[in-house]
Amino acid sequence: MGISKVAVLLSGGIDSTLVVDLVLQSHRHVTALFIDYGQQSVGAERKASQEIATHFGISWSSVTIGGISTAAGEIPGRNDLLIAAASVAYPRHSIAIGTHAGTGYSDCSPEHGAAWQGLLDVQYAGVVQLLAPLASLSKAEVVALALDRRIPLGHTYSCEAASVPCEACRSCADRRSLLDAA
Template identity: 30%
Template sequence: MAGPVAVLVSGGIDSAALAVELAGTHPVVHPLYLRHGLQWEETELAHLRRFLAAAERPALRPVSVLELPVADLYGRHWSLSDGAVPDHSTPDEAVYLPGRNLLFLAKAGVWCERHGVSAIALAPLKGNPFSDNSPEFYAAMERVLELALGFRLEILRPYAALTKAEVIRRSSRLPLELTFSCMDPRQGRHCGRCNKCAERHRAFREAGVEDRTEYAAPPR
């Protein structure tokens, strides 16, 4: 059987579903949440904890929250409430968070070394356009982490060939309505207007699965 694994999680469908799926194949799964100080994180983290509790998998450990503030790096940026949140009409490139996977893997890699966990999983999907999501990037990060830490950490991307609709279909028995994909939450609910809400609702339609998400406004 595979050994313990860490999973970089947000409150979104993909990484939350991946954590539960890996809990069926690994004896211990450590969900790692990196808090950057972004405007949706408290709502997202609350949803994530509810989802994982509802999933009830013995292998799942409590969420470990790692602090990694980015205000000094990002400056004035919409993710920090400085500017308009990208809406349903914007392309995927509009929601890019600079260096996100680089920052994630650097900090999470040290956590894994300190806890003796030799594999870490992420949930990027097919068609992810960002430069820190290429096979070359992940191979280079494995090498850099090994050089820096003297520790071999395997980076896993089990959903790299899947679309969001495909993830929803394979995870449709999970309480996906408890996951969270919004960049501009309204009183603990999805806003229904941002780029991520639109992407989420569209993926449920494409999957042919009922979207039971609570939106503050009907998604477009």
């Protein structure tokens, strides 16, 4: 049996917002955690994350990890950093993350999730779970489910390059094409 307290890694994008919505269906004690690791779009992401937590009526906190410089696009090890920060900030909480299929990033793969579950099992003897409810869904399926669930899309922020949508990065392109098609 997993424990019922969950910390959701809430970046403020569509994926993590949908994760909050889904986790709240089955868990009562849900808190949002925002990680500032020096990402290019941190200001807009932080604002979106806070607004989404308010929308869902859940508590919100942030952790700042300094000294790392990142660009837009794949950041190898990024999800390791996020999960590790959540594990330290919220001990004995399950951790929910919005990884989905089709990115080609190794830290979004089922193998990566299983490896992290193994680490959490070493720490907590099997009672803390890594929850990745979107792991088997494509981005298009994530957006379709997000629309179906009526998540607050107007509060979400997707650009990974800047705090005003750059309209050029992969996240901006994904958001535009998927929402246009919806």
